Amino acid sequence: MPPRIASGGSRGRGGPPTRGGPPTRGRGGAAAPPSTASHVTTVGVRRTAYGTAGRKIPVFTNHFPVSIPDSVIHHYDGVINGSSEKTLPARLNMELIERLQKVTAPDVFTPRAVYDGRKNMFAARELPFGPEVTSREFDVTLVDPAEAPQSASGKGPKVYKIRLTHVATINPEVLLRFLEGKQSHDNTVLTAITALNVVVRMQPTIQWPFNVRSFFTDRETKDIGSGIVLWRGYFQSVRPAPGRMLINVDISTGTMYMPGPLINLCLAYLDRRNPLALAPGGQDGLPERERIRLQRFISGIRVFTNQPNRPQGGRANRTPRVIKKLTTAGASRLSFQLHDGATMTVKDYFQKTYNYTLKYPSIICAEVGSGALVPLELCDVEAGQIMRKQVPPEKTKDVLDFATKRPNDRLESIKRGLGVLAYGQSEYVRQFGMHVDTTTATLGLDARVLQPPTLKYGEGSRQPNITPSNGAWNMIDKKFYRPVEIKQWIMVIYETDRRFDRANANATAKGLLSACLEVGIRVQEQNPMIFYLNAQGRIGGDLARAGNACKQKNSIMPDLIVAILPEGGTDTYTAIKHFGDITVGVPTQCLKAHKCKSAKAQYFANVCLKINVKLGGINTIPEPRSVSILTDPHNPTIVMGADVIHPAPGADGRPSFTALVGNVDSDSAKYVADCRVQTSRQELIEDLEDMSRRILMQYMAYRSHVEKKANTAPKRIIFYRDGVSEGQFRQVLDVELPRLKQACASLKINPTITVVVVGKRHHVRFFPQRPGDADKSGNCPAGTVVDHDVTHPLELDWYLQSHSGLLGTSRPAHYSVLHDENRFTPDGLQALSFALCHVYARSTRSVSIPAPVYYADIVCSRAKNHYDPQGALHFSDDITHTDAKAASQLEEFRANFKPLHVNMTRVMYFS
Known part of the structure; x- marks a missing residue:
C-alpha cells in the first residue's frame, strides 16, 4: 500500500402539479385570485388581484402538470455513521441508501423509499420496523465482505451505521388545501413539497452526477481545455402554482473534471505538455x-x-480516494517514516514493495485523505465528477457558448430532456402515485406586454420625448437631460507608444470631444495633456503627478482622468479606480486601447453615457406622466436597491460585501451608493440602518439644496432587494425591514415602505407561441409579464422580462412583494418596475432588472477597489488558508476597507 505521512446546500417553492384542475378563470381569461381563508397566513403580501394592463400574447413555459399522491407519505430522519455532525458527501450517502434498500434489507424497503442525500427519507408506506418501533439501525457495507480485498491490517470493508427514525406522517391533502388558499405555507406544506421533489429526483440522482436540483449526463459534452469538460444537464423542481402543482424543467450545464490519468488532468490545467513540468524547481x-x-x-x-x-x-483497488493536497517535493526526494523509525523515499518504496520503477520520479505526488502518498502516474480521475470551484475567467466564454441556446432550440432540448427524465419509467414516481403530464409537450398560457415609459431628453434635442421600441432606443440628435461641463481633463496611457502612438491618442481625444459636443457636454479643454505611464509602476503616485502637472499648467486640477489600458489590465484598472474613487475623488474613465484604435462615433457616444453621470449629470429621465407613482409631487418617493455579494466557493477568509443604492432626485434617475464589508457569506445586511440613513440624508439634502423643494422628506420608500432566496424572505421582514424603519425613525421621518425581492436565479422561461410575437432573437418582447398560472398560489409575485433578447433565451426577473404599506396595485408595481429598467444610465436599452438593483450589484462587485492595491490583501484565488488564518484575514479585510472619497459620494461613480 502507498506510504503514509507520519502522524504528528435554499428553500424553494418547488412542487408538482396537483390533483386539482387548472386555476379558475375570471373575465378576460385572467386567473381569479384564490379565495383565501381568513386564518391563512403568508410570508409575503397576499395576492388580491392580477394585472390587466398591456396587450396579450400566448406563450409556452417550461412547466408540466404533476399530480399529488393520494395516500399519506411517511417521513424519516436519516443519520449515517451514527453521528449527524460528521457530514458525508451526498453522493456517498446515496450509494449507501441504495445499497441498504437493494442488498442489506430489501424486505424492509418494499416498495423502495426515496432519499435526498442528506437527512430526509420518504416512504410510500410505513417501514416495517416492528410493533410500536419508530427507529431502527442498519449496518451497511458498499461491497460484500466475501468479495472485499483485505487491508494490510486484516480488516474487512468499512461498515456504515444508518439509523432511520420516523418523524412525521404527511397527508398530501395539506398541499391541495394550500393550493386552494385554505392552508398557510407552513412546515407541513414545505415538507410535502420537499417530499415530491425528492421523489422525482431519486431515479436520476442514482444514475447520474447531481448537484442540488440538477443532474448531468454524458450524452452531450464539450472539452473546453484546462482539464474541464462540460456536460449537458437537466434541472427539475416541483413547484406550487394557483390551483395545481407543476414541475419546472430546464437545461443546465455541469463543469466536470477531465477523466483519465491524473497527470493528464494536471498538465491540461497548467497548459503544459511534458510531465516533467510537474517536477518542482528548475527553469x-x-x-x-x-x-x-x-x-x-x-x-x-x-x-x-x-x-x-x-x-x-x-x-485492483477500485475504491476511490480523495486528494487532499499536493506534495512540495518529487517522489525521489519525498521521504516518509517507516514503523521501525527508518526513512524511505516514495520512489524507493514502490521499487522495493512492488518492484515498480516510477516513470517520473522527479514529479510531485498526491496526498490522499488517509494520509497516503501516491505518485501522480498511479492515479486515475473518476469520470463524472462535478467541479465545485469557480470556472477560470478565461473559460467563461466557452461555458456561455455551451450553455447558450436560442429559444426554439432550448425548448426542443427541454422536450428531449423529458425522455432522459423518463418520469413514467421511474419506479419511485409510480409507487408514490404521481403522474407527470408530458403529453401536451409544454404548458401554454397568456402573457401581457407592458407599454414602456416615455423617456425625456434635454433642451436642444430634436426629439425630446421618445418611446422605446422593444426595449431599445438611440441617442441620435438628442442632448442629455442635464449635461455636465468639463473644464480640464487629462489622458493617461498605459499601453506602449509602439502599440498606441500619439496619432491614436489624438484620434481618441478628438472622438471623445466630438461625442461630448453631440450630447451637450461642454468641454473647455480641447487639447488635453497626454501622459504615457508604466502599468507596472506605482499607479497612484504617477496619476497624482499627472494631475499636478495639469494644475501647474492650467491652475486647476482635472475634472476627469481618461485612462487607456492594454489587454489584461485588470490590476491597473483596480489601482486607477482606487486612486480616483477612494484616494483623491476625481472621476476616472477607463478605455481599452484596442477598442479606441478602431472606435466609431457610437463607441464614444456610449462612453459619454458613463462620463456624464460620473461627473454629476443626468442622461435621461422617465417622462413624469408615464410613471406617476415615481413623480407624484404629493408623495415624494425614494427607490432603493440593495444587494450582497459573497466570495467564490472555497475562498475562505474573504468577506462578503453589501451595497445600497438610492435615488436623490425627484425623477428617480440620479443615484448615490454606499458599500460595506461584512461577515463572510452572511446574506442579511448588517449595516443597513446606517447605510439607509446616509442615503436618506443625501436624498433630503438634494431636494432641499438642488431642487429647492419645501417637502424634503420622502413619503414613500420602495426597497428592491436582490439575491435573497425564498427561504430568507422571513428574515428580510424580521431583520432588514426593522433596520430600514429604524433609520427613518432616527431622522424623524415616517414614510410608507414597500419591499420587493428581485430574483434572477431561477429556471422559469417563456417562449412566444406565434412568430409574430417574438423579437429578432426569437425571445418574448421586452415588457412581457406573467403573474398567474406559474406564480405563487397565495402571494403577490410576477415574472417580468424587461429587456430585449440578444443571445440565447432571455431570463425574466422574478418579483416577490414581501411588504407593502403603499397598497400599490399589481399593475402599478409592474409598470413601476418596468419603468425603472429604462433609467440605467450606461445604456440606451432597457435592462433585465430595475436600475437601482443593477447599480447595487455593480457596487458590490467593485468592492475590491476599496483596498490599497499596494497592500498585503488581495483577491487572488491561488491562496489557501487554515480556518484560523481565514478568520484572521477576514478581520484584516474589515480593518483595511477604505470608504469612498467624499467627492464621489454625491455622483454615480459606479457607472
Whole structure:
C-alpha cells in the first residue's frame, strides 16, 4: 500500500402539479385570485388581484402538470455513521441508501423509499420496523465482505451505521388545501413539497452526477481545455402554482473534471505538455505558485489508485480516494517514516514493495485523505465528477457558448430532456402515485406586454420625448437631460507608444470631444495633456503627478482622468479606480486601447453615457406622466436597491460585501451608493440602518439644496432587494425591514415602505407561441409579464422580462412583494418596475432588472477597489488558508476597507 505521512446546500417553492384542475378563470381569461381563508397566513403580501394592463400574447413555459399522491407519505430522519455532525458527501450517502434498500434489507424497503442525500427519507408506506418501533439501525457495507480485498491490517470493508427514525406522517391533502388558499405555507406544506421533489429526483440522482436540483449526463459534452469538460444537464423542481402543482424543467450545464490519468488532468490545467513540468524547481519545472494553484484546482477530487505490477487475476483497488493536497517535493526526494523509525523515499518504496520503477520520479505526488502518498502516474480521475470551484475567467466564454441556446432550440432540448427524465419509467414516481403530464409537450398560457415609459431628453434635442421600441432606443440628435461641463481633463496611457502612438491618442481625444459636443457636454479643454505611464509602476503616485502637472499648467486640477489600458489590465484598472474613487475623488474613465484604435462615433457616444453621470449629470429621465407613482409631487418617493455579494466557493477568509443604492432626485434617475464589508457569506445586511440613513440624508439634502423643494422628506420608500432566496424572505421582514424603519425613525421621518425581492436565479422561461410575437432573437418582447398560472398560489409575485433578447433565451426577473404599506396595485408595481429598467444610465436599452438593483450589484462587485492595491490583501484565488488564518484575514479585510472619497459620494461613480 502507498506510504503514509507520519502522524504528528435554499428553500424553494418547488412542487408538482396537483390533483386539482387548472386555476379558475375570471373575465378576460385572467386567473381569479384564490379565495383565501381568513386564518391563512403568508410570508409575503397576499395576492388580491392580477394585472390587466398591456396587450396579450400566448406563450409556452417550461412547466408540466404533476399530480399529488393520494395516500399519506411517511417521513424519516436519516443519520449515517451514527453521528449527524460528521457530514458525508451526498453522493456517498446515496450509494449507501441504495445499497441498504437493494442488498442489506430489501424486505424492509418494499416498495423502495426515496432519499435526498442528506437527512430526509420518504416512504410510500410505513417501514416495517416492528410493533410500536419508530427507529431502527442498519449496518451497511458498499461491497460484500466475501468479495472485499483485505487491508494490510486484516480488516474487512468499512461498515456504515444508518439509523432511520420516523418523524412525521404527511397527508398530501395539506398541499391541495394550500393550493386552494385554505392552508398557510407552513412546515407541513414545505415538507410535502420537499417530499415530491425528492421523489422525482431519486431515479436520476442514482444514475447520474447531481448537484442540488440538477443532474448531468454524458450524452452531450464539450472539452473546453484546462482539464474541464462540460456536460449537458437537466434541472427539475416541483413547484406550487394557483390551483395545481407543476414541475419546472430546464437545461443546465455541469463543469466536470477531465477523466483519465491524473497527470493528464494536471498538465491540461497548467497548459503544459511534458510531465516533467510537474517536477518542482528548475527553469521548466513547477513554480510554487503554480503548484498551489493546481492544488486548489484538484483538491477534493476522487481518484482510483493503481497497484503497480498487479499479478494476473489480482484485484485492483477500485475504491476511490480523495486528494487532499499536493506534495512540495518529487517522489525521489519525498521521504516518509517507516514503523521501525527508518526513512524511505516514495520512489524507493514502490521499487522495493512492488518492484515498480516510477516513470517520473522527479514529479510531485498526491496526498490522499488517509494520509497516503501516491505518485501522480498511479492515479486515475473518476469520470463524472462535478467541479465545485469557480470556472477560470478565461473559460467563461466557452461555458456561455455551451450553455447558450436560442429559444426554439432550448425548448426542443427541454422536450428531449423529458425522455432522459423518463418520469413514467421511474419506479419511485409510480409507487408514490404521481403522474407527470408530458403529453401536451409544454404548458401554454397568456402573457401581457407592458407599454414602456416615455423617456425625456434635454433642451436642444430634436426629439425630446421618445418611446422605446422593444426595449431599445438611440441617442441620435438628442442632448442629455442635464449635461455636465468639463473644464480640464487629462489622458493617461498605459499601453506602449509602439502599440498606441500619439496619432491614436489624438484620434481618441478628438472622438471623445466630438461625442461630448453631440450630447451637450461642454468641454473647455480641447487639447488635453497626454501622459504615457508604466502599468507596472506605482499607479497612484504617477496619476497624482499627472494631475499636478495639469494644475501647474492650467491652475486647476482635472475634472476627469481618461485612462487607456492594454489587454489584461485588470490590476491597473483596480489601482486607477482606487486612486480616483477612494484616494483623491476625481472621476476616472477607463478605455481599452484596442477598442479606441478602431472606435466609431457610437463607441464614444456610449462612453459619454458613463462620463456624464460620473461627473454629476443626468442622461435621461422617465417622462413624469408615464410613471406617476415615481413623480407624484404629493408623495415624494425614494427607490432603493440593495444587494450582497459573497466570495467564490472555497475562498475562505474573504468577506462578503453589501451595497445600497438610492435615488436623490425627484425623477428617480440620479443615484448615490454606499458599500460595506461584512461577515463572510452572511446574506442579511448588517449595516443597513446606517447605510439607509446616509442615503436618506443625501436624498433630503438634494431636494432641499438642488431642487429647492419645501417637502424634503420622502413619503414613500420602495426597497428592491436582490439575491435573497425564498427561504430568507422571513428574515428580510424580521431583520432588514426593522433596520430600514429604524433609520427613518432616527431622522424623524415616517414614510410608507414597500419591499420587493428581485430574483434572477431561477429556471422559469417563456417562449412566444406565434412568430409574430417574438423579437429578432426569437425571445418574448421586452415588457412581457406573467403573474398567474406559474406564480405563487397565495402571494403577490410576477415574472417580468424587461429587456430585449440578444443571445440565447432571455431570463425574466422574478418579483416577490414581501411588504407593502403603499397598497400599490399589481399593475402599478409592474409598470413601476418596468419603468425603472429604462433609467440605467450606461445604456440606451432597457435592462433585465430595475436600475437601482443593477447599480447595487455593480457596487458590490467593485468592492475590491476599496483596498490599497499596494497592500498585503488581495483577491487572488491561488491562496489557501487554515480556518484560523481565514478568520484572521477576514478581520484584516474589515480593518483595511477604505470608504469612498467624499467627492464621489454625491455622483454615480459606479457607472
